[in-house]
Amino acid sequence: MTVKARVDSPVQQYLEALHRRVAELRDGDLASYIPELTRADPEWFGIAIATVDGQVYQVGDSRQPFTIQSVSKPFVYGLALADLGVEQVLAKVGVEPSGEAFNSISLEPGTGRPLNPMINAGAIATTGLIVGDSPQQREQRILEMFARYTGHPMTIDARVYASEARTGHRNRALAHLMRTFDIIETDPEPGLDLYFRQCAMLVTCCDLALMGAALANNGVNPVTGVRALPAAQVARVLSVMSSCGMYDYSGEWLYNVGMPAKSGVGGGIVAVLPGQVGIAVFSPRLDARGNSCRGIRVCEQISRDFDLHLFHTSRSTSAAIIRARYSAAQVSSQRRRRLGERDALTQQGDRVLVYALQGELTIGATESLVHEVLDALVGLEVLILDLAWVINVDQAAARLLADLARSVTDAGCTVLIAGAANTAAVRELVARAWPQSQELGVFQFMDSDQALEWAEDRLLAALTAPDPEVPLLDNDLCLTLSEPERAGLAMIAQRLEFAPGELVFRAGAPADALFLIARGRFEVRRPAAEQPSRRSSTLVPGMYFGELPLASGQPRSADVVARDGGTCWRIPFAAIDAGLRIRLLSTMAARLAERLAQQERMRCS
Ligand code: GLU
16 A cells, blocks of 8 residues: 655645754653664654545654554554453453553552553553464464554564563563463463564554554544454543553643553654544654653644644534524525515515534534524424535434424424435434434425425415416516507517426527516526536516526527426517617616625625
């Protein structure tokens, strides 16, 4: 797998500047208790960030291999949990922070159970739990597990392994001590050897960032799409990293940086911001507790600059998720309406309320939305929730929305859900929240325009009679004409009948007449790149169309179709004399101005 680094982004520039600044820091010493580690170049310094979208940013010695050491511990713990299940693992290794050094001999009094899997005792016991028929097979399984995180086969540094195997007396003592408590139930040597080999596995900073990103991505490597850890174990692994990942600096780390993390004496640190990024730093000079000095500085800085502390939550109000809120009096659907209907909607439109929501609906913001909607319920007939800009709904928010819909329908108001089909996650949650929606008085629409049209129709049905045939001289275009002009128009009008679905004209065709609708509905469809073409408006009796070329001389800009059949008067341009032409153009200009003002209101709402 080749990871493509991003070089053209502000994140990259930020990392380069940070790397330059922190490179000045020369505090700390190389780990020397494993003799081979003293061969590292103290100046090595790499930083890498991988996002859950699979973008990788890296700077400095981010491709320099080094031994993973203790950074391996949470990942092997994840494998043990996947192999044996949480109970069996907890029986052998606890999850309490020890507050002591990584190599301390801190075992639970009485049981001998190591306090957690991040100190050496706990890690050695955990490695001993990995399932396999032989030491080779166990090692193979561990290497394959890491390969799923990094996207490439892993190797072991033979010299570092041999160096630690020869000198790791303290770890050997710990393993044998745990054998006496039956925490390790068989010969401790093979498990200990495997632990040394696991710690001597070679990684790069870029590998560690991807491993962190996979944990951030609920266990799936974001570049390859391969699952490295069962989703059910991700929170457990991140929890022990949060409480115990940074040796006896873990409390302060959580306080200052606020991300689950793990460091190793090879100089690596991986930090995870769940749902977002994995961050890795490699610099082998360590502080007294065994953490990379530059690594800590880099993570503190990134956390501060980007506000990444896990517990830093911005206030969650309904304002964050309400993109727009408007009534049918303020904004109309694309369906064009006659003057009388427009007046009725202006007066009664407050009975239809639209909430256009956006972003991630979480419990906090949704809860305040619920209050706001319930307060607005008096006199409301239709509530439209437009979810077109919602990218995710968590379980709690979906429940709240379902409860809200129930309260709203109980109060006699209809709920319309629009735009839920846009995002798979939203679609699924809506389907779950309103299983048999129609019965509940909850209806779904493709988009808010169609929902709004439905709501308007409902308001108007209660207020006005069904569309009657509108005589030629009652058409909107004729209302301001003088008597002689009306007589002139009547002379040149040709009555035309259209069958259901019949095309009146097609976009691009030359234009030679305008049409006044007497009966039926006519749809204007703008040609769209993707099929089917988008309805841009529906026209009803008393309205007119095809008039713009009278002013512009341009061909038709849209298709017009008689939806269920209808009748129009066709007025040929050639038959319109100069005086009438000016009168018609000024009436059309006034209507156009009105429509533009309405669209403007819609954009600002
Ligand atoms: N192999 C090392 C040990 O057990 C790992 C220590 C570490 O990275 O904290 O001593």
